[in-house]
Amino acid sequence: MPSTHARLAGVSVHLPETVRSAAETERLVAAASGGFRPPPGLVHRLTGVERLHVMPDDWQASDLAAAAARKLLAGTGTDPEGIDLLIFAAASQDMIEPATSHIVADHLGLGCPVFDVKNACNSVLNALETAHALIAQGSYHRILIACGESPSRAVRWSVPDLRTYLASIPGYTLSDAGAALLLEASAEPGVLGHGFTADSRSWSVGTLASGGSAHPRGDEHTYFRLDGVGLRRAFERLGPGILDETLQRLGVAWRDMAAVCVHQVSKPYLDELTRRFGLPPEKIAVTVTEHGNAASASLPLQLVRAQESGRAGPGDLVGLVGLAGGISMGLSVIRL
Template sequence: MAEAPRTATAPRWTTAARIAALGVFLPEERRTTAETEARLAAENPRLSLPKGLIERLTGVREVHLRPEGWQTSDLAVAAARRALAESPGPIDLLVFGSASQDLIEPATAHIVAAKLGIRAAVMDVKNACNSLLQGMQVAEALIATGQARRALVVSGEQPSHAVRWRLDSSAQFLRSFPGYTMSDGGAAVILEASDEPGIGVIGSRFSAHSEYWDVGTLPTGGSVNPHAVGGSYFDMDGRALERAFARVGLGIFHDTLAGLGVHPDDLDFVAVHQVALPMHRRIVELLGVDEARTEQTIAAHGNLASVSLPVQLHRAVQGGRVRPGGLVALVGLAGGISLGVTVLRW
């Protein structure tokens, strides 16, 4: 019998950290799905690629593209400046949590700190689309133990560089499919010690099912393929990934809420990582939450990777759907595969 996946953070009611500010940056330049398919057709005249397939399967209409010459750190910095303008003050910890990075070394957090002019302890946290959520987990834990007071957790996602335009076959098109729906963007969260009991992060739970690590990869830059032989492109079996998540299930969400004595109906807002519109609707149904308490972003903004959750939360706050005292859940789903749930009182 396989060993049950270990859970990283036990839920608790004692709050250590609260979100003091959110900042997001979505580039103005966009590429429509129709433009994506037109380029694929032009660059692969020998292949018969079904027209309209990408939007039919995913619901994605367009994606964001970074400004010319920008790096992942620039996207993170743009979002961080907005968060810092909302909540100015000293930062003693900077965590860069992203599936993307500027370089293998040094940590991209150093580059972000230098561009912001911040002197603080820094680190990178990487776990695919859960990177920023788990960056928040690390920052909250360090605040809880008194090792930090105010942490800036940032992400810059730049998956546009990993889109495969030249294809050998229709099969390769399907394995490269995720890249055509992914967006560039930046997000920033300022976490600070919570001086008001019950306000802030009240519980988190994370799990991993690492036997599925090879279902989806971006296989370059490490010891397996250090010099990017064959390029640096997404390679994913989408159906296998969907089957893997179906096997794993979303029990972690219900377990987290049960441990906190919270019912799904108690939640004012639920942010869920989104990779495709049909899948998002199925996940919301499985979570047992009212879809009206979620924010659908996948159609207009594509898959924003680890930037997805803060963008949804930021929109809900700006729209008045999350108010002081409201309960919020952040639900992360990532390749690898891993899941994460963070519950906070705003």
């Protein structure tokens, strides 16, 4: 066991004030699509998503991350000069170059080292694992993880037919959000440990292809595309093995936890995963219906909701279950 441990000193989220309902999404698609009219209520029936958050037109992913980080620093009474490292963790980014962490640091007036961690909807969870390891080895004392998810910019509005609309529905559930977590060195373990696995053969089931070397330009590649059936099958192949192994290695069980946070793509899929993986439904804070799929900000959002409701507090164990395109799965266990 390392002589230096890490504890979660705080977590905050920022949700944009503008809220868009599923019905409003359908009206916007109809207005942009000429003759095509979306079947009324289909998005809600298939996903359970009732509404989501949309950031201002002049905001970027870095603005969402900075807003959440400011709230966290103020709430914990942390002097920005005391931050040793900033990690920006998100599926979204402001631009290809430079790393978005530099832009967030500029927003916050930080002068510390920075870098990005990117792994689709597991970005925050992988940043948590990275920060934990860096603190445990003594490289840093206080690390700020900042997340800004801006997937509303990848929504297809002009839809020619029902087939295209059905393929675009995952994009209509994606919500903008910011999140921030503060990790500090401690004498006692707060972050107990992690476990991750991946099946990278399934990387093509969900893509946002624009901006890289494969598709540097072209409007068609700027829309999020997801093969929902393929994603479900990929996670079925992975199964709950990594979750069970991590719990056993850390000597804890789901029953020991005050709250279990699970990345939420849709309400039906959350229910299916809960049954299949043996998760305790009474300990899961459902956020996808009211806030949409907030990508890697989803887990911090659920943790904040669990704390606000009194479900989880100081000394309690919580589990963070990550599911992401690529595909990957992971679990982090934390004592608050």
